[in-house]
Amino acid sequence: MEKAYRILAINPGSTSTKIAIFTNEEMTFSRELKHSAEDLKDFHHINDQLDFRLQAVLTELKKDGIALRELDAVVARGGNMKPVVGGTYQVNEEMLRDLEIGVMGQHASNLGGRIAYAIAQPLGRNAYVVDPVIVDELEPLARYSGTPLIARKSKDHPLNQKAVGREAAKALGGEYQDYNFIIAHLGGGISVGTHKKGRLVDVNNSLDGDGPMSPERCGGLPFGSVMDLCFSGEYTKAELRKKLIGGGGMVGYLGTNDGRKITERIRCGDEKAAEVYEAMAYQISKEIGACAAVLKGQVDEILLTGGLAHDEMLVGWIRERVNFIAPVAVYPGEHEMEALALGTLRVLRGQEIPQVYPNP
Numbered sequence: 034m035e036k037a038y039r040i041l042a043i044n045p046g047s048t049s050t051k052i053a054i055f056t057n058e059e060m061t062f063s064r065e066l067k068h069s070a071e072d073l074k075d076f077h078h079i080n081d082q083l084d085f086r087l088q089a090v091l092t093e094l095k096k097d098g099i100a101l102r103e104l105d106a107v108v109a110r111g112g113n114m115k116p117v118v119g120g121t122y123q124v125n126e127e128m129l130r131d132l133e134i135g136v137m138g139q140h141a142s143n144l145g146g147r148i149a150y151a152i153a154q155p156l157g158r159n160a161y162v163v164d165p166v167i168v169d170e171l172e173p174l175a176r177y178s179g180t181p182l183i184a185r186k187s188k189d190h191p192l193n194q195k196a197v198g199r200e201a202a203k204a205l206g207g208e209y210q211d212y213n214f215i216i217a218h219l220g221g222g223i224s225v226g227t228h229k230k231g232r233l234v235d236v237n238n239s240l241d242g243d244g245p246m247s248p249e250r251c252g253g254l255p256f257g258s259v260m261d262l263c264f265s266g267e268y269t270k271a272e273l274r275k276k277l278i279g280g281g282g283m284v285g286y287l288g289t290n291d292g293r294k295i296t297e298r299i300r301c302g303d304e305k306a307a308e309v310y311e312a313m314a315y316q317i318s319k320e321i322g323a324c325a326a327v328l329k330g331q332v333d334e335i336l337l338t339g340g341l342a343h344d345e346m347l348v349g350w351i352r353e354r355v356n357f358i359a360p361v362a363v364y365p366g367e368h369e370m371e372a373l374a375l376g377t378l379r380v381l382r383g384q385e386i387p388q389v390y391p392n393p
Contacts, residue, residue: 038381041101042373043090043109043148045141048073050086054099055374063370064093079139087148107153108377109145110192110369111165113137119168119195119233120388121376124150124160128390137167137188138240161387163376164192166240168233175235175327188240189224190339191233196372197338197364198228204362205333212333215324215359217317217351219341220367221290223247225320227327235327237320242278245316248290248341251281252316283309292341299346314350321351325358332359339367 037056044051048069054062066089076082094101111122114131122128124146132143142165149160168191178185194216195209202209210231217225223246224239237244237253246252254277262273276285284290286309287298298306325332335355341347342365352361379385 038105038378039103040374040377040381041094041104041107041149041152042370042377043107043145044369044373045086045110045144045148047141050089051370052090052093053370053374055371055378057378058371058375060370060374062097062099064097066090066093079135079141079143080133082141083144083147083151086144087151090148091152101152101156104153104156104158105381106159106161106377107149108161108163108373109149110142110373111162111167112143112145113140113167114143114146114165115391116167116169116187117165117388117390117392118170119164119191121161121163121380121385122165122390123387124153124162125390128162131391140166142166161377161380163373164195166191168195170232170234171236172234185243186238186241187233187236188238189226189233189236190218190220190222190239191226192369192372193218193338193367194224194226194228194233194236196368196375197336198231199375200364200368201334201336201362213328213331214334214336215321215328215332216336216338217321219247219317219337219339219347221247221249223250223252223313223317223339225317225324227324229328235324242281245320246282246313248283248292249279249281251277251285283313292344292347296344296346310347311350314347315354318351318354321355322358325355330358335359335361336364337361338364340365342366 040055042053050066052064053060112132113135114128115136128146129150132146135143146162153160169187171187176185197216198214199209202212214228216228222239224236226233226236242250244252287295287306295306295310321335337348342363348363380387
C-alpha cells in the first residue's frame with residue numbers, strides 16, 4: 034500500500050498567506066489568510082512580518098485541529114535568494130540568510146522558506162521551496178540586453194509555468210523534459226516562457242515590467258521616452274515606478290486591473306476598453322511569436338495559464354493569432370499550491386533528488 038505523505042504548503046503574498054494541507058496529491062485543507070493594511074501598517078520591512086505571519090499560520094492550523102506532528106514535510110514559495118535552476122530545494126542556513134537579506138530584492142515570498150523552516154525544524158522535519166521566483170535557466174544568448182550595462186534577468190512565474198508544463202506533458206503521454214512548450218502566465222503580471230526540454234531557457238522579466246503589458250504593468254517601453262519621463266522633473270523615482278509597475282497596463286489605460294470588469298465594460302459597448310484589452314492580447318501574441326523563434330519553430334504546444342486564462346474573449350484573441358505556430362491548450366488559474374506539494378512529494382517518494390542551495 035502506498036505511503037500517505039502529509040505536506041503543509043505555504044504561499045505568502047503581499048496581503049495574504051495561503052496555506053494548504055495535502056495528503057499525497059489530494060488537497061485536504063485550504064485557507065487564505067488575509068492581511069489588511071491595518072494589520073501590516075506597523076511593519077516597516079518585510080522581515081518584520083515574520084513572526085506575525087508565522088503565528089497567523091499556526092493559529093489557523095490549531096483552530097482547525099491540524100496536528101503538526103503528523104506532517105512529513107513543510108514547503109513554501111521560494112523568494113528572492115540567489116538565482117538557481119529549477120527544482121525542489123531543502124531549506125538550509127545559507128538560504129535562510131539570503132532570504133532575510135533579500136539578495137535579489139524584497140518581497141513577501143522571502144518569508145516563505147523562513148516560515149516553513151520555523152515550523153518544520155522543531156518537528157525534526159525538512160522544509161523545502163520549489164521552483165522559486167528567481168529560477169534562472171536562461172541560455173547565454175538570452176542574457177544579452179543590447180548594452181553591457183544591463184544583463185537580462187529571469188524573474189517571472191516559474192512555479193506555475195513549470196507545474197503547467199508537467200501537467201501538459203502528462204496529458205501528451207510523456208514527461209516535461211520530452212517537449213518544447215511556450216507557456217504564458219496571464220495574471221497581474223504576464224510572463225511568457227520558452228521551455229526547451231524541461232528548461233526555462235528564455236522569458237521576459239515580468240517582475241520589472243518587461244514583455245507585454247499586463248493588468249498592472251506597462252511592459253516594454255521605448256527607452257528614449259522613459260528617459261524623458263525620468264528627467265522631466267514631474268515624478269520622483271518611486272512615483273514613476275508605481276505608475277509603470279503597478280499602475281501601468283490596464284490600470285493606466287482603464288483604471289482597473291480586474292479582467293471581469295473590463296469584459297463587462299466591453300459587453301456594454303465600451304469601445305476603448307475593447308481596444309485596450311485586445312492590444313494586450315496582441316502584445317502577448319507577439320511575445321509568444323518571439324518564443325517560437327527561440328525554438329526555431331519546433332513547438333509542441335502553447336499553454337495559457339493564470340487567472341486571465343479563464344477569460345474566453347482574451348484567450349480567443351490570442352489563439353487566433355498564434356495557433357498557426359502550435360496547438361493552444363488552456364490551464365486556467367494558478368497551480369502554485371499543488372506545484373509546491375507535488376515538488377515535495379517527488380522528493381519524499383525518492384523520484385527526485387533535492388537540489389542543494391546554492392547551485393554549485
